[in-house]
Amino acid sequence: MLRYSAKQLLNMALTLFAVSFLVFALNELSPGDVTRKILGPYASQSQVDHLTREMGLDRPAIVRYFEYMGRALTGDFGDSIYYRQPVSTLIWDRLGNTLLLAAISFAVIVPLSVLLGVLAGMRERGWFDRAVSVFSSMCASIPEFAMGVFLLGIFVVWLGVLPGTSPLRADSGWAIWMQFVLPVLVVTFYDAGYLIAMVRSSMVEVMRQPYIRTALLKGNSFRNVVAKHALRNALITPFTVILLQLNYLVSGLVVVETLFAYPGFGRLMLEAALAKDIAVLEAGTLIAVSVTMLTQLFGDLGYMALDPRIRV
Amino acid sequence: MAEILAFEHVSIAYDGRAGRQIILNDVSFSIGAGEALGLVGESGCGKSTVALATMRYLPRGMSVIEGHIRVEGRDTAGLSDQELSRIRGNRIAMVYQDPMSSLNPVMPIGKQLMEVPLLHGETDEKAAFSRAVQMLEEVRLPAAEAMMERYPHQLSGGQQQRVVIAMALMAEPALLIMDEPTTGLDVTIEAAILELVRDLRAKFGTAILFISHNLGTVARICDRIGVLYAGRMVETGQIGTVFRGPAHPYTRGLLGALPRLSGGGRRGKLRPIEGTIGAGDRSRIGCAFVPRCSFAVRHECEERPIAMVDLGGDHLARCARLDAIRASVKDEHDTVATAAGSNAPIVLRVRKLSKEYKLSSFFGGEKKGVVRAVTDVDLDARAGETLAIVGESGCGKSTLARIVSGLLAGTSGEVKLGETDLTKLKVDDRPPEIRRQIQMVFQNPDSTLNPSHSIAYALSRPLRMLRNLASGDAKAEVSSLLAQVRLPAEMAERMPHQLSGGQRQRVAIARALAGNPELVVADEPVSALDVSVQAAILNLLGELLEQSQLGLVLISHDLALVRHMADWVAVMYLGRVVEYGPVEQVFSPPFHPYTEALLRAAPTPDPDAAPPSAALEGMMPSPTEIIVGCAFASRCPSRIAGLCDTTPPPVRQFGDHRIACHLDLGGQVPVAPGGLTEMRSSTS
Incomplete structure (x- = not known):
């Protein structure tokens, strides 16, 4: 197990290295001059050249890459040309906000999906199963923006009990926790719809297995069979998918963050991409890749813990 | 002899979109204490339904529409879920085909075994543990204590089936149901498992309902045999009597279709039973085997229900043409050896x-x-x-x-x-x-x-x-x-x-x-x-x-x-x-x-x-x-x-x-x- 984790971590470092190089190279090749972008169209060529020298951009790309990586390892990702501040102050702040939103959502989504999925799947085609299936497919099929606007309509415009934006500032007139309610709700509806369906179909599959029959015909009560024999088996398949949701929750919340003016990581990335803010994009990509790879590692480890048939 | 299991005129039907379909039709048999009954027939004849009905575990849509199933004298239809749980695994236990899939893949063997005594009255974990170890030794698994820690996938197919058998015998049930227990196992492992079942049966005196499509394995385990065709019992009797003198044309067909070790070889003709069980055969008024039977005569076989005929010596067959068949008897298994041509190119x-x-x-x-x-x-x-x-x-x-x-x-x-x-x-x-x-x-x-x-x-x-x-x-x-x-x-x-x-x-x-x-x-x-x-x-x-x-x-x-x-x-x-x-x-x-x-x-x-x-x-x-x-x-x-x-x-x-x-x-x-x-x- 330890050896496997060490191997995976090494693997991760190598992948990150490769990704960072690719991202760096891509940005190098992308059209438009960084200094020209900073100085604007009316600067003279000599001013541009001067800044280029000052920023060290006239040296070979490979040298600059290693320099960049060296600084990145100490947490310095350079300066954002759009926000005019160091990337590190900008990004950690935003990432923190997103992680908070992701953690709250995850804490709601996972227990909800497992509970509903298992209860629905244990009696295939029962009334509860049918109800849950309808609910989950409805949730999964309504896009986030539609769900967001719909909930805004109810809770903000009509009832007026929740804030319409979530800038996470105490001076906005709403308590911070209330600013979280709507974004979490939208993410939960959208994501849980999909996860419930996953857990349910896995549970249905497990309940059809001969070992469930064995457990029942041993004299176990139905409740016992579900809790002791079916549950763990039913979670094996959805487990990796559940962890994959973390990736979505960290870098895929653009729509929700934009909708509620939430100062998150996804929105930062979107703005950086629109503004060709290369330093921010590079740092963001590296963070997103790291998150993905970490969840994958945890996924593999958890998978092994759940299923004794998988050993490394 | 006390009756352990009795089927009394049991009919089971499946109610689906296409209406009611008869699965078992007026099936009666009984198994006494320590007795072993083999149930044979081709797929779709209703063998497994008998096993599941005994456990009162019928698939959705299937129900007993007539008759009574009695386990140790009690009609299972009247049992509450709790009473049912007390019988399952305790008085009746089951061994299944494909042992790998009948064991929980994420639970160690020991835990699965210990569950049985813990469910049926034993409260002491230690006693349950030692009972499980003892049972693993009983089924001749090596290093029983170490085996308790293993997961099913770490065992071979033969070992898995031994574990399932051990699990079934944990509570010393009165009846053991075995549904194709050796199908899919190698012939040497099959022989070892059958030998084990014989020995355990002698030791514990467990009655056995043995379901198989393989007449050879039935011959090794059972005293009596029941032949099912399209949901009906067509012949029952002592195994020697039936194998030596099968009365029903279907039983004769099953025995005649089998290639044998003692046969002449070289691809002499076997006697297949032509056709298959048809969709309507289960609900025929007369004999269900008519469409595939060469002895069938319309008015005798098709127009009225056929009763079981007592042939004496505990041998019964459901056929209207027994006399005609007996008259035309000849050696049904005449596989003729042709000369070997071993100098072929x-x-x-x-x-x-x-x-x-x-x-x-x-x-x-x-x-x-x-x-x-x-x-x-x-x-x-x-x-x-x-x-x-x-x-x-x-x-x-x-x-x-x-x-x-x-x-x-x-x-x-x-x-x-x-x-x-x-x-x-x-x-x-x-x-x-x-x-x-x-x-x-x-x-x-x-x-x-x-x-x-x-x-x-x-x-x-x-x-x-x-x-x-x-x-x-x-x-x-x-x-x-x-x-x-x-x-x-x-x-x-x-x-x-x-x-x-x-x-x-x-x-x-x-x-x-x-x-x-x-x-x-x-x-x-x-x-x-x-x-x-x-x-x-x-x-x-x-x-x-x-x-x-x-x-x-x-x-x-x-x-x-x-x-x-x-x-x-x-x-x-x-x-x-x-x-x-x-x-x-x-x-x-x-x-x-x-x-x-x-x-x-x-x-x-x-x-x-x-x-x-x-x-x-x-x-x-x-x-x-x-x-x-x-x-x-x-x-x-x-x-x-x-x-x-x-x-x-x-x-x-x-x-x-x-x-x-x-x-x-x-x-x-x-x-x-x-x-x-x-x-x-x-x-x-």
Whole structure:
């Protein structure tokens, strides 16, 4: 197990290295001059050249890459040309906000999906199963923006009990926790719809297995069979998918963050991409890749813990 | 004798979208304390429904519509869920087909075993633990305490089934239901399991309801037998009485359809039961077997319900024409031996063939060993004859078949079709002409026919690809292929799911024949089929061999089938051929000890057969092990210590018959150690 984790971590470092190089190279090749972008169209060529020298951009790309990586390892990702501040102050702040939103959502989504999925799947085609299936497919099929606007309509415009934006500032007139309610709700509806369906179909599959029959015909009560024999088996398949949701929750919340003016990581990335803010994009990509790879590692480890048939 | 289980006029129906369908029709039988009843019949006859109904665990939509099922005198219909839980696993326990899937994959064996006493009154974990260990010892599993920690996937199939049996016996139930407990296990493991069940039954006095499609295994375990057909009990009686003098035409059919070890061999005609159970047969007023019965007479058999006729001596049969049948009795199992033609030309020569896989880990690629799947195999397949390859799973027989058919490449040695060496040629590298000449028939026809293409498409494709026929010619040829495998021409328009298993296997054979091959490799071609259907397919293969000069390589684990079909037999163990020769000689002494063990393990539907003495112990070594001496030495009952495990065995020769063994079986030992077949060409 330890050896496997060490191997995976090494693997991760190598992948990150490769990704960072690719991202760096891509940005190098992308059209438009960084200094020209900073100085604007009316600067003279000599001013541009001067800044280029000052920023060290006239040296070979490979040298600059290693320099960049060296600084990145100490947490310095350079300066954002759009926000005019160091990337590190900008990004950690935003990432923190997103992680908070992701953690709250995850804490709601996972227990909800497992509970509903298992209860629905244990009696295939029962009334509860049918109800849950309808609910989950409805949730999964309504896009986030539609769900967001719909909930805004109810809770903000009509009832007026929740804030319409979530800038996470105490001076906005709403308590911070209330600013979280709507974004979490939208993410939960959208994501849980999909996860419930996953857990349910896995549970249905497990309940059809001969070992469930064995457990029942041993004299176990139905409740016992579900809790002791079916549950763990039913979670094996959805487990990796559940962890994959973390990736979505960290870098895929653009729509929700934009909708509620939430100062998150996804929105930062979107703005950086629109503004060709290369330093921010590079740092963001590296963070997103790291998150993905970490969840994958945890996924593999958890998978092994759940299923004794998988050993490394 | 106290009655443990009684079915009293039980009818079970399935209510679905298509209305009510009768599954069991007025079934009555009883099992006394310590008695063993075997329930036989082809698939769809309702055997498993009887087992599930006993447990009151019927699938959704199925219910008992008439009659009573009594367990130890109590009608199960009136039991509450709680009372039911107290009976399940405690008074009645069940052993299933496919032990791997009936054990929880994420729970250690010990925990699964301990659950039984903990559910049924035992409160002390320690007592439950020691009870579980004791039971594991009872089913003769080694290192029982260590076994408690293991997960199901860490055990072999035979060990898993022992665990399931141990689990079933934990509470010392009054009745043990066994539903095809040895189907899918190797013949040697099957023999060991059956022996274990006999011993445990003697020790615990458990009554057994034994469900099987295999009459041989029933003969080994049971005192009485019940024959089910289309949901009705058609014959019951003491096993000896029924096997010696079957009364119902269906029972006679089942026994007559079976190839036997004691039969004459050389593909004499078996007597298949024509047709299949029809959808309407279960709800017929009269006899359900009428559409398939050659004795049926309309007014007697069809118009009124047929009652069980008491034939005396606890023997009952549900047939209106018993007298007529008795009058026409003759020996139903007259498989006639035809002369052996062992000088037929060789189609396929295999010499010194080996196949190795190098194991390497994903990272770094350091080598972890070599799997020797096939080692130094010598064989010949001859035109118009059958070469059978037998052995337990893992012996390399399927690998060999895959190399011949080009799905794998051999590592060294020679595989020659005519003058072409195919050893390293995978199917994509083979010239079209060679591809046409070698065809395969697989075990499971359901998964080899594309479900979205019609039969005509499945058959015309090889015709166009292998014989370059235009689509018009191919169409005509499809009908003639179907005729060759005795299927009506209308079948061409059907889709695979509209065909029965036997019909699909016929289509698979027709597909193999489409290219006019010289060699057909059939890997367990009938083991997924019912006995009655199997007989028809075997007859068909026999006729095809007679008509064309086709060579057949038959891979099988069923020795009776091999005895029936083969001209030549190769017995494989751990990738090596240990015995090779004409079928009569391989199946009669002198034997290789492994062949002898296989033959002794094979269940025969003969109530007088002596129960097999000690079954083969242990397991085949891993193919990664380096074998210095004889591959079989670790399990051989007559191993000579210090010789068999250190020196490769010499090949002893008896005419055409070769045995690789250190034992002095007589015969000539070649001066130069060589392959089993190689010597034949040098001496003759």
